[in-house]
Amino acid sequence: MPPPSHVLIVGGGLCGPALAIALSRHRIRSTILELRPQAGNNGGAIMLAPNALRVLDKVIGVDEEIKGEGFGLDKIDFFWEDGLRVGGITMEDGGYGALRIQRTKLHRTLLDLCERDDRVEIKYGSKFVRIVEDEEGVTAYIEGGEAIRGDILIGADGIHSKVRAHVLGDRAPVPTYSGMVGIGGTLPRSSIILPEGMTYPSFIYTPRGMIMVMPTDPEGQAIGWAASLADPHERSRKGWLEYQNSGQAARDIKESYAGIRHEPIRSIMDNMVEEEQARVWAPYEIPDLSTWHTKRVCLIGDAAHAIPPSGGQGAGQAFEDAGFMARLLSAAPPSSSSPPASSTTTLPEQATATTEPKSYDELFAHFEKVRKARFEHVRELTKVSGNSRHGSPTWTGTMVRKYGMWAYFHLVKGGYYTDHALMGYDVMDESVEY
Numbered sequence: 349m350p351p352p353s354h355v356l357i358v359g360g361g362l363c364g365p366a367l368a369i370a371l372s373r374h375r376i377r378s379t380i381l382e383l384r385p386q387a388g389n390n391g392g393a394i395m396l397a398p399n400a401l402r403v404l405d406k407v408i409g410v411d412e413e414i415k416g417e418g419f420g421l422d423k424i425d426f427f428w429e430d431g432l433r434v435g436g437i438t439m440e441d442g443g444y445g446a447l448r449i450q451r452t453k454l455h456r457t458l459l460d461l462c463e464r465d466d467r468v469e470i471k472y473g474s475k476f477v478r479i480v481e482d483e484e485g486v487t488a489y490i491e492g493g494e495a496i497r498g499d500i501l502i503g504a505d506g507i508h509s510k511v512r513a514h515v516l517g518d519r520a521p522v523p524t525y526s527g528m529v530g531i532g533g534t535l536p537r538s539s540i541i542l543p544e545g546m547t548y549p550s551f552i553y554t555p556r557g558m559i560m561v562m563p564t565d566p567e568g569q570a571i572g573w574a575a576s577l578a579d580p581h582e583r584s585r586k587g588w589l590e591y592q593n594s595g596q597a598a599r600d601i602k603e604s605y606a607g608i609r610h611e612p613i614r615s616i617m618d619n620m621v622e623e624e625q626a627r628v629w630a631p632y633e634i635p636d637l638s639t640w641h642t643k644r645v646c647l648i649g650d651a652a653h654a655i656p657p658s659g660g661q662g663a664g665q666a667f668e669d670a671g672f673m674a675r676l677l678s679a680a681p682p683s684s685s686s687p688p689a690s691s692t693t694t695l696p697e698q699a700t701a702t703t704e705p706k707s708y709d710e711l712f713a714h715f716e717k718v719r720k721a722r723f724e725h726v727r728e729l730t731k732v733s734g735n736s737r738h739g740s741p742t743w744t745g746t747m748v749r750k751y752g753m754w755a756y757f758h759l760v761k762g763g764y765y766t767d768h769a770l771m772g773y774d775v776m777d778e779s780v781e782y
């Protein structure tokens with residue numbers, strides 16, 4: 349089986365374009381079907397951990413393009429609300445640090461690279477509705493009736509994936525609301541009072557829960573903050589937007605933190621302009637899927653697995669998926685039907701398999717095996733960080749957490765926790781033989 353000459357990718361979010369760029373570097377052509385009429389992956393800033401930057405650099409090749417667009421960091425300090433530094437985490441591993449970047453900038457960079465690349469076509473306003481697989485390839489149908497032919501189809505269409513319904517049929521799960529709503533925004537550094545001894549970027553723990561405070565621009569002048577609130581009431585997409593735009597979400601978070609008199613939380617809450625500066629996101633979850641693939645279709649990114657935003661690893665896992673999928677698909681010698689190189693990108697080292705892959709089915713099975721194992725590991729590693737975000741209802745619980753954290757980080761971990769298993773992962777170490 350030679351590499352595919354034309355890959356259909358459903359979803360022009362974060363991992364679809366990343367896969368297209370990586371495939372093009374191996375002279376594989378792709379078409380991205382994106383339902384939005386134009387680029388629009390908003391939603392504030394995200395953190396790219398060292399493992400995400402490593403795959404973006406080594407396989408996808410966009411590290412340099414995004415470095416200057418966000419705030420680079422090598423550690424996050426954990427403070428108690430009164431200023432006690434209870435611990436911290438190292439955000440550097442093997443020469444890669446972390447980057448806090450506006451999602452729109454990251455997305456724009458990926459799309460710019462795709463739009464400049466002759467081997468990548470993005471079809472905006474194209475809602476994938478169904479797919480037919482046959483012995484020779486796949487036909488994807490777009491709402492309105494247009495049909496597009498490719499060798500294989502990769503479903504990178506996010507947590508509410510339509511491709512997942514094709515792969516799993518009746519067994520496809522409906523995403524469920526997690527019950528915790530995320531609320532956050534950005535404020536100018538000058539409007540926040542940061543007491544002496546406290547630093548950015550940091551996680552600030554309070555009896556009400558944890559607030560993340562991190563610069564999001566290269567100069568560190570725009571400070572992003574984010575908190576979670578328990579909210580059992582699931583709303584429709586429109587309902588969540590109304591909750592945000594009416595200022596109710598801002599009022600709720602202000603009320604929740606009203607009892608906290610310490611800075612910088614006080615000035616963040618006081619300076620928030622309700623309707624403009626508190627964005628809302630409602631995390632959804634899917635259970636583990638029995639399979640990620642059929643003979644010619646495979647899911648990647650949030651379509652295959654979703655992790656709560658508290659882990660700061662969803663995009664990282666999506667990029668690792670894209671990088672590994674590109675390595676597998678390019679592992680055989682390039683097909684003679686591949687179009688000639690015409691983009692300005694240079695080819696990274698070609699992956700080579702010693703055994704010829706037999707079918708896409710087997711290739712996807714290997715992908716799923718490797719990536720499921722990694723994802724399950726990451727999910728376990730990030731659970732602790734998610735649980736630590738919630739407040740404690742009792743004074744005793746609060747004190748146990750405060751001094752328990754201090755003791756763990758200072759006496760056991762020497763001040764900072766280093767998570768090599770999570771952040772040192774390199775998709776280049778995974779075998780492309782199966």
Ligand SMILES: Cc1cc2nc3c(=O)[nH]c(=O)nc-3n(C[C@H](O)[C@H](O)[C@H](O)COP(=O)(O)OP(=O)(O)OC[C@H]3O[C@@H](n4cnc5c(N)ncnc54)[C@H](O)[C@@H]3O)c2cc1C
Pocket residue numbers: 358359360361362363364381382383384389391393394395396397400474475476477504505506507508509510530629631648649650651657659660661662663664665666
């Ligand atoms: C608030 C929040 C904060 C986060 N913070 C972080 C963080 O700090 N670090 C981190 O690593 N991750 C973070 N994540 C997770 C990260 O955003 C996701 O894991 C990542 O976006 C997944 O990328 P994806 O390409 O799989 O899906 P998406 O980015 O959701 O892209 C899916 C795309 O598919 C398109 N699509 C859907 N259906 C169709 C269809 N039928 N036809 C055509 N196109 C379709 C959508 O329009 C969309 O563009 C966060 C998530 C949230 C919600």
